[in-house]
Amino acid sequence: MVKAELAPARDNQTNRESIYDKGIVSDPLPRPNLLITTDVVDPGSIRALSRYARVFSSTVLDEASLSQLLPSIDILLVFFWPSFLTLENLSRMSNLRLIQSILAGVNHIPFAQLDKKVVVCSNAGAYSDEVAEYAWSLLLSAAKRIVDFHNAVKTDQWTLRRTLGGREVTIMEEKTLGILGYGGIGSAVARIGKGFMVKIYAFSRKPVREKGVRSFQGDKGLLRVLAQSDAVMVSLPLTKFTNKFIGAFELAMMKKDAILVNIARGELVDETALYEHLKTNPEFRYATDVWWYREGKESLKTVNPFFELSNFIGTPHVSGPSGLATGKPVRFAVANVIRFLRGLKPKNVVDPAEYLVTDRQEY
Amino acid sequence: MVKAELAPARDNQTNRESIYDKGIVSDPLPRPNLLITTDVVDPGSIRALSRYARVFSSTVLDEASLSQLLPSIDILLVFFWPSFLTLENLSRMSNLRLIQSILAGVNHIPFAQLDKKVVVCSNAGAYSDEVAEYAWSLLLSAAKRIVDFHNAVKTDQWTLRRTLGGREVTIMEEKTLGILGYGGIGSAVARIGKGFMVKIYAFSRKPVREKGVRSFQGDKGLLRVLAQSDAVMVSLPLTKFTNKFIGAFELAMMKKDAILVNIARGELVDETALYEHLKTNPEFRYATDVWWYREGKESLKTVNPFFELSNFIGTPHVSGPSGLATGKPVRFAVANVIRFLRGLKPKNVVDPAEYLVTDRQEY
Incomplete structure (x- = not known):
């Protein structure tokens, strides 16, 4: 599982010291676990997130490791909704507290299957x-x-x-x-x-x-x-x-x-x-x-x-991707996750009640 | 020839009184002759011009009448350069003093064949x-x-x-x-x-x-x-x-x-x-x-x-015509002719030297 972590200085459970911790004087609490389910997030953004969370990427994990990891994940950073996050897998994510979308809209999120405590943030404004x-x-x-x-x-x-x-x-x-x-x-x-x-x-x-x-x-x-x-x-x-x-x-x-x-x-x-x-x-x-x-x-x-x-x-449908190519949507989404990690109220929190439809649509 | 004149109240040489003269207290001098060579000029504009000039339209004149008229024409209001204004006909227009283009550009005007006294005005800005x-x-x-x-x-x-x-x-x-x-x-x-x-x-x-x-x-x-x-x-x-x-x-x-x-x-x-x-x-x-x-x-x-x-x-080539459809270019060109008729310096006077090319291009 360690190899899947994206912080260049490995930050597994036995060695919590990483180059990204050096600016932090004390870090008594275990940091939240963040799973990124897309490869559109740039290394700079991953480094920034690693200061506040243990960062994992589903794109480099095998199925077994991913399955083992899911119950410990606190935060999801998603682009399209990933196919491995089936209803069954989602139901095992009892720690989940935040889903941040890199897509502007959130109609791809399976709201009906989410626990009430999960905060979902759109990426409105980023594009x-x-x-x-x-x-x-x-x-x-x-x-x-x-x-x-x-x-x-x-x-x-x-x-x-x-x-x-x-x-x-x-x-x-x-x-x-x-x-x-x-x-x-x-x-x-x-x-x-x-x-x-x-x-x-x-x-x-x-x-x-x-x-x-x-x-x-x-x-x-x-x-x-x-x-x-x-x-x-x-x-x-x-x-x-x-x-x-x-x-x-x-x-x-x-x-x-x-x-x-x-x-x-x-x-x-x-x-x-x-x-x-x-x-x-x-x-x-x-x-x-x-x-x-x-x-x-x-x-x-x-x-x-x-x-x-x-x-x-x-x-x-090239208008959104043309915005994505600027890097701005990833920066917006990452900055919002960092707000949450720093204990601030994240922006673009959506009302799940507006998205509870039986035939959920992707993208 | 009288029937070709466009002022609704006929204003021929024997009856200089027209409804458009009523606001003018005295009008001792014969008014200049203006020939319009296109049908894009609206009746309101023709009425306005008729206050200052005797207005003729080539589109309603037969060839013989037109030929007879040309030597007396002082002003030409043109859209595309009219085919009847051959070099021979143009050479007979010894009275010509002003050519106003309704097209924005004037590269359709035969500068090489014009007398030096003829002022040529583009319609820059109208579109x-x-x-x-x-x-x-x-x-x-x-x-x-x-x-x-x-x-x-x-x-x-x-x-x-x-x-x-x-x-x-x-x-x-x-x-x-x-x-x-x-x-x-x-x-x-x-x-x-x-x-x-x-x-x-x-x-x-x-x-x-x-x-x-x-x-x-x-x-x-x-x-x-x-x-x-x-x-x-x-x-x-x-x-x-x-x-x-x-x-x-x-x-x-x-x-x-x-x-x-x-x-x-x-x-x-x-x-x-x-x-x-x-x-x-x-x-x-x-x-x-x-x-x-x-x-x-x-x-x-x-x-x-x-x-x-x-x-x-x-x-x-629809950008110019889309402007023409608003009526603005005709209004601009007509207003400039009226400036000239009122003795004011017309706008958009071009330098003929810049347009003296051997292979003149139309439109």
Whole structure:
């Protein structure tokens, strides 16, 4: 088991002195055991965590050692939910007190199987700037019909019209951008929107008090945002309350030529209602980086043939990974685990009641 | 000829009283003759012009009437250069004093055939906000590889990789955006860039004194902008000095994974040098809305097969037309003609010497 520990100076039970302890004057209590279930955590972060915890990695442990270790684990640092953490294995983790997600959302966590004492932290905010950039790239691609135009020229379906009307293209300036869910991503989308001189309508649980942002709450607020926005950005977490948040009714409330962008989770939008809406309203556009679930996992295979429609843009969930590549999400998650280890209240604690769904979805 | 005049109340030589004169106390001098050679000018603008000039439209005149009219025309308001204004016809326009373009650029004007007394005005600035929005949509589409990703998913060439690196996607935050040509479009691109928290390097003839913008001039300045920028936006006018402004040498100076965006004129970039560069540097990306000239006219047909490359995005020159659709460019051009008619110095007067090229290009 010792070989699986990641602190370069080994810190097993018989030799608790490590180079990372040197700055600590006294360390009378045994340090908590932390299991990292992904290889995306960098050595620097592992060293930082090792000052406060005994750090193990599931990626270098064999099945038997891992099984033996689980009951002693206090903290889990996860990316995707690891397949070895079956319900049976999870039930043996009686010491577990904290699960920190490196993914922004936590809809991959099996809340129904967790003891009440387990605190679950999302990684909200860690990807905000990168995902907001991506969100604007989807919004503008749809507004200017970049994919459609590029493919039309590519396949010789376009003759340069010397007096093209130009009305196919949506100008965002002075238009209204509705943002559903005004967390880290939503507010970063709004910040970027100021440069484009759009009006920002924010729909959120708590009122937003921010210059240049109109704040809406509740069902009536949602309807006003949907009806008055020229583009709507979905940046909500996927919970049991937000599943199929945008259905046939909500789509019908929107402007006929509105643009809907989803950079949160596919399941927030009702797939078949969306398909029907896109088909009957060719001026309406949907641009997404996130996909619906099949057998509990996000899948690029859809029930409806979206790619036959020129008012659909779909990319293969790269907005989050592009943020991950910056190293920021790992640093955010690790810093939050360290807060917990130092006895401080961790950030981004989620309410398990919102995620208790029977058909849990991964990623 | 009278029927061709566009002022609803006829204002021919025998009856100079029109509803538009009512606000003018005295009008002893004959008003100048203005010929509009396009149908994009709205009735409201024509009424406004009719207060100061006798307004004719070539689109409703037969050939004989038009030919008879030309020697008396003082002012031309043009969109594309009209085919009836051959060199022979132009040589008969001895009264001509002003040509106002509704297109932003004036590289379609036959400067070599114009008398020195003719003032030519571009429509710089009239499309700035709309083209800057479009420019950002091209930049972000290239940065996030939207077209490439969409088409890959569409053609089943993408399997959702659950631990995608995300490094294929360029994050713009904290990166450097070089802007070549800091006029109306360039400065609007910079304004939007602030929301994305990019560093702005402006290359221009005159120094730019603007908060958050680093200003560069001359050959050395250009090289620094090219070498240090993660993305370069071309927003220069096409003149005899800027033809093939970006060639093999300039491309070689840029970062291997840089993004080059062209929303100005195709000819600013050397076509074959660009193709070779894109082919040998798959991380380099080019996104354009503007195309090279064939027989004096912009054409979507290229010598090199750009659409075979996944690091090329091309749209069929819709950025300007999208601005035209707002009505703003016509209002700008008309307001400038009215300045001239009121005896004020018109804006956007261009230096003919910069446009005296043997192979004049249209559009």
